[in-house]
Amino acid sequence: MSRLPVMSTKRVLTSSSSENSQDMAPAQKKMRKDQDPQKPQTATTIIGDKRPPAAAARAPLYRPVRGAGAATVAVAPSRGVPKQVKASSAPKAASVKQQAVTKPAGTGPTRRQPWDLKGKVSDMESKIRTYQTKIKSLSEDNEVLKGSLAQSKTKAAELEREVERQRRKISEFEQEQQRLYGVQNELEKVSSEKNVLQKELSNLEQKYKVNETLRESQEMELQTLKMKQSVQETTMARLQATLKETEEVVTSLKETVAHQKDELHAGEMERRQLHNTIQELKGNIRVFCRVRPLEDGGLTKHIQLAPSDNKSIILAKTEESHTGKTADTQKNYHFSFDRVFGPQASQLEIFDEISLLVQSALDGYNVCCFAYGQTGSGKTYTMEGEEVDDTRGVIPRAVQQIFRAGAKLQSQGWEFSFTASFVEIYNETLRDLLYSGKASKRPEHEIRKAANNEVTVTNLTYEKVYTEDQVLGLIALAKENRSTAQTALNDRSSRSHSVFQLQIEGVNSGRDVKCKSTLCLVDLAGSERMVKSQSQGERFKEMTSINSSLSNLGIVITSLANKESHVPYRNTKLTYLLQNCLGGNSKTLMFVNISPEPDSFGETLNSLRFASKVNDCVIGTASSNKK
Numbered sequence: 001m002s003r004l005p006v007m008s009t010k011r012v013l014t015s016s017s018s019e020n021s022q023d024m025a026p027a028q029k030k031m032r033k034d035q036d037p038q039k040p041q042t043a044t045t046i047i048g049d050k051r052p053p054a055a056a057a058r059a060p061l062y063r064p065v066r067g068a069g070a071a072t073v074a075v076a077p078s079r080g081v082p083k084q085v086k087a088s089s090a091p092k093a094a095s096v097k098q099q100a101v102t103k104p105a106g107t108g109p110t111r112r113q114p115w116d117l118k119g120k121v122s123d124m125e126s127k128i129r130t131y132q133t134k135i136k137s138l139s140e141d142n143e144v145l146k147g148s149l150a151q152s153k154t155k156a157a158e159l160e161r162e163v164e165r166q167r168r169k170i171s172e173f174e175q176e177q178q179r180l181y182g183v184q185n186e187l188e189k190v191s192s193e194k195n196v197l198q199k200e201l202s203n204l205e206q207k208y209k210v211n212e213t214l215r216e217s218q219e220m221e222l223q224t225l226k227m228k229q230s231v232q233e234t235t236m237a238r239l240q241a242t243l244k245e246t247e248e249v250v251t252s253l254k255e256t257v258a259h260q261k262d263e264l265h266a267g268e269m270e271r272r273q274l275h276n277t278i279q280e281l282k283g284n285i286r287v288f289c290r291v292r293p294l295e296d297g298g299l300t301k302h303i304q305l306a307p308s309d310n311k312s313i314i315l316a317k318t319e320e321s322h323t324g325k326t327a328d329t330q331k332n333y334h335f336s337f338d339r340v341f342g343p344q345a346s347q348l349e350i351f352d353e354i355s356l357l358v359q360s361a362l363d364g365y366n367v368c369c370f371a372y373g374q375t376g377s378g379k380t381y382t383m384e385g386e387e388v389d390d391t392r393g394v395i396p397r398a399v400q401q402i403f404r405a406g407a408k409l410q411s412q413g414w415e416f417s418f419t420a421s422f423v424e425i426y427n428e429t430l431r432d433l434l435y436s437g438k439a440s441k442r443p444e445h446e447i448r449k450a451a452n453n454e455v456t457v458t459n460l461t462y463e464k465v466y467t468e469d470q471v472l473g474l475i476a477l478a479k480e481n482r483s484t485a486q487t488a489l490n491d492r493s494s495r496s497h498s499v500f501q502l503q504i505e506g507v508n509s510g511r512d513v514k515c516k517s518t519l520c521l522v523d524l525a526g527s528e529r530m531v532k533s534q535s536q537g538e539r540f541k542e543m544t545s546i547n548s549s550l551s552n553l554g555i556v557i558t559s560l561a562n563k564e565s566h567v568p569y570r571n572t573k574l575t576y577l578l579q580n581c582l583g584g585n586s587k588t589l590m591f592v593n594i595s596p597e598p599d600s601f602g603e604t605l606n607s608l609r610f611a612s613k614v615n616d617c618v619i620g621t622a623s624s625n626k627k
């Protein structure tokens with residue numbers, strides 16, 4: 001028996017080590033069983049990490065990872081080695097096992113006696129050996145762990161590369177995903193566009209259907225139109241043939257028209273000649289007698305008109321027997337004129353007779369028409385008439401005829417221009433009846449005769465007129481001017497002559513023909529003779545003037561009729577003014593107006609005698625003022 005005491009404490013230590021070793025062994029085993037030491041849990045954790053790649057990327061690469069049931073493994077180099085040694089449980093377990101084998105089972109730690117130095121040394125040596133074994137075992141473990149660490153590092157590097165690769169892949173996937181998002185958006189857009197297009201397509205299809213229907217109907221229409229066109233082409237061909245024929249006809253008609261125009265012109269000239277011949281045959285001075293009706297429209301016994309003829313008038317006067325023993329004697333004065341108009345004759349009938357002379361004026365002959373007779377015998381009524389259509393007198397009717405005939409002759413190439421003047425002669429003084437200025441500035445007038453024998457009046461209004469209405473306006477103005485003077489001097493119009501003149505100029509430029517003439521329409525002053533003893537002052541002067549001009553008118557007409565070398569035109573203003581209208585180159589018509597009242601018998605007789613004298617005159621052949 002050894003005196004060396006057995007140290008119980010060692011046993012405890014060993015036992016605890018053994019226990020630890022025993023405790024550790026199943027854990028170690030479990031770890032080996034559960035875990036492949038070649039595949040550290042960290043790699044699995046990283047690969048299997050469900051965190052998003054970005055979070056995983058942010059995690060520290062060398063973070064300590066706790067394996068299932070294993071000791072903590074620190075891969076950080078600064079803290080690694082001592083902890084690894086402590087953590088490595090496998091070699092430690094092995095050495096504890098060995099120790100347990102060297103000691104008898106069921107024996108506790110032996111305590112050495114203080115004197116048992118040998119035993120203590122032996123224990124110490126045993127301890128040293130145990131430690132050496134432990135160190136060796138730990139070194140081996142360390143080596144294993146180093147290898148494992150190197151493997152782990154390699155694995156970690158691989159894993160990092162893998163992670164990097166996976167990240168790149170993820171980034172690529174993300175890019176792809178983004179691209180796919182874009183594609184998806186694009187797809188959605190395309191899809192909505194597709195919907196729109198589909199709707200449009202559907203609309204277009206409907207439209208197409210409608211158009212198709214329309215096209216079909218139009219095709220039918222086209223067919224109809226083609227048929228019509230064909231018919232029309234046939235008609236056209238026919239019409240063209242007709243047109244050609246018509247053109248030929250038109251050409252020949254144009255020639256005919258030109259020929260007929262020539263003939264028409266020749267006819268017009270011939271008509272003028274014949275017309276003039278008729279007028280000459282009727283006499284270049286003609287006298288018409290017009291009897292004014294009584295107020296009741298009838299006629300007195302002393303004026304007798306032959307019912308069968310309209311050219312003679314008998315003025316009958318019953319003379320009482322001076323002795324009373326014999327029966328009363330009736331003295332008849334017979335007069336005959338170119339026409340005698342009774343009291344019932346209308347203004348139209350009167351004008352019909354002188355319209356031929358008015359036509360002569362348009363043909364280029366000077367025409368003078370004047371009314372002679374005592375005051376109140378109807379001179380103004382005959383020349384001017386009243387404003388109602390039926391009662392219009394010679395002047396407005398002549399103006400109307402001139403303008404209408406002038407317009408008609410335009411078709412034969414004639415262009416006419418007209419100039420109007422209206423003058424009053426009172427007491428041998430001329431007064432412009434178309435004057436419209438201030439009365440105080442009324443100019444004086446003189447009659448002038450130009451080298452070409454044209455008679456003009458100085459300062460007189462010569463108004464260019466273009467329409468009938470314009471002339472009627474001037475006549476109205478003249479009437480107004482006369483009535484103003486009338487108010488100033490009672491009954492003045494009866495004691496003045498009024499002369500309306502219309503100068504006519506015609507040009508047929510195509511045929512180089514011109515004509516110029518004057519139409520004079522004169523309302524003479526009252527022809528009644530006054531008893532000399534009753535005439536005094538102004539009235540006497542007036543009477544003398546009137547008598548002078550009227551008797552001079554007779555003298556001029558007689559001189560012309562007798563073809564005297566000297567015709568005393570200049571004796572009075574009236575004859576001087578009417579010179580060209582009375583001369584050889586003119587046609588003259590005198591109305592002798594008579595009053596039917598018995599007390600006008602004397603004046604009527606005088607008027608008829610004067611007119612009869614004029615009627616006996618034959619003024620030389622008139623020639624048209626052609627150029």
Ligand SMILES: Nc1ncnc2c1ncn2[C@@H]1O[C@H](COP(=O)(O)OP(=O)(O)OP(=O)(O)O)[C@@H](O)[C@H]1O
Binds near residue numbers: 343376377380525593
């Ligand atoms: N043929 C006729 N038919 C109806 N009435 C007429 C006719 N002639 C004249 N008279 C009327 O007789 C009156 C006098 O006529 P008018 O004034 O024309 O005479 P006159 O000769 O011109 O007179 P004066 O010399 O004073 O101007 C007027 O009222 C007019 O209307």
